[in-house]
Amino acid sequence: MANYLPxxxxxxxxxxxxxxxxxxxxxxxxPSTMTELAEPGEMAMPSFLQHLQILEEAGLVRSTKNGxxxxxxxxxxxxxxxxxxLDKQRKHWNICLDQLHHLLTNPESEPEHE
Amino acid sequence: MANYLPxxxxxxxxxxxxxxxxxxxxxxxxPSTMTELAEPGEMAMPSFLQHLQILEEAGLVRSTKNGxxxxxxxxxxxxxxxxxxLDKQRKHWNICLDQLHHLLTNPESEPEHE
DNA sequence: AAGATAGTTAGCCATACACCTAAGTATGAG
DNA sequence: CTCATACTTAGGTGTATGGCTAACTATCTT
Numbered sequence: 431m432a433n434y435l436p437x438x439x440x441x442x443x444x445x446x447x448x449x450x451x452x453x454x455x456x457x458x459x460x461p462s463t464m465t466e467l468a469e470p471g472e473m474a475m476p477s478f479l480q481h482l483q484i485l486e487e488a489g490l491v492r493s494t495k496n497g498x499x500x501x502x503x504x505x506x507x508x509x510x511x512x513x514x515x516l517d518k519q520r521k522h523w524n525i526c527l528d529q530l531h532h533l534l535t536n537p538e539s540e541p542e543h544e
Numbered sequence: 545m546a547n548y549l550p551x552x553x554x555x556x557x558x559x560x561x562x563x564x565x566x567x568x569x570x571x572x573x574x575p576s577t578m579t580e581l582a583e584p585g586e587m588a589m590p591s592f593l594q595h596l597q598i599l600e601e602a603g604l605v606r607s608t609k610n611g612x613x614x615x616x617x618x619x620x621x622x623x624x625x626x627x628x629x630l631d632k633q634r635k636h637w638n639i640c641l642d643q644l645h646h647l648l649t650n651p652e653s654e655p656e657h658e
Numbered sequence: 659a660a661g662a663t664a665g666t667t668a669g670c671c672a673t674a675c676a677c678c679t680a681a682g683t684a685t686g687a688g
Numbered sequence: 689c690t691c692a693t694a695c696t697t698a699g700g701t702g703t704a705t706g707g708c709t710a711a712c713t714a715t716c717t718t
Contacts, residue, residue, distance in 0.1 A: 446556035458636030498685045498694045506637040522572035523620040612664045612715040
């Protein structure tokens with residue numbers, strides 16, 4: 431229990447699946463129950479549940495159970511991890527693009543795309 | 545060939561691995577060769593090569609070969625895909641946090657963390 | 659030409675992933 | 689009490705992932 435560890439690996443792994451991204455998109459509009467989240471004939475429930483559990487273990491989502499209904503809500507903070515990583519990288523892209531430009535205007539070696 | 549398809553799935557999958565993230569971080573400082581990128585005793589070359597190929601197939605990285613040396617450089621555009629997705633989501637987080645706040649101040653149902 | 663260097667290919671292995679069906683457990687409605 | 693609803697658990701399947709060793713190719717260096 432308490433296996434809820436938001437690591438970059440886990441967070442990005444969650445995002446690497448369209449079903450899980452769809453859930454996050456849906457939850458960004460507000461809390462929702464399992465059956466609401468599950469698109470009608472898309473997937474068997476147990477398979478879908480697994481995705482929700484993966485999301486929950488990564489801390490991207492929290493769930494509570496009322497009676498027999500479990501509802502999910504977004505838990506943004508872990509997403510900031512991913513966001514931050516990309517932010518840091520993005521700062522370098524500009525530099526990198528400058529360098530690229532420099533290389534293209536001063537061709538030292540022919541870029542042969544083998 | 546030309547299996548270079550930057551999809552959200554592929555891009556996020558690349559980012560879900562610390563070795564691959566490290567490569568991207570390294571390349572954000574400028575182009576580099578395979579052996580430079582491979583940390584000394586971290587991993588066998590063929591295993592490392594696989595990561596580079598995964599990055600290249602996702603379009604995050606491009607490579608050229610000069611003589612026996614292959615060098616890699618960052619290819620930022622696909623990263624923008626990931627960046628954009630998170631951007632869209634982030635806009636909702638604020639709204640979502642507001643809703644959360646609203647729920648916390650107007651408790652309709654006890655949030656029992658089962 | 660011989661040897662070192664840089665990368666590549668082939669093939670193996672264990673574990674993780676994404677899906678399924680079938681059967682089980684609460685819980686709410688009638 | 690009975691039945692439907694809403695999940696849950698158990699267990700199985702095929703493919704993908706992430707790692708390895710061993711052996712090979714191509715290119716410098718001497």
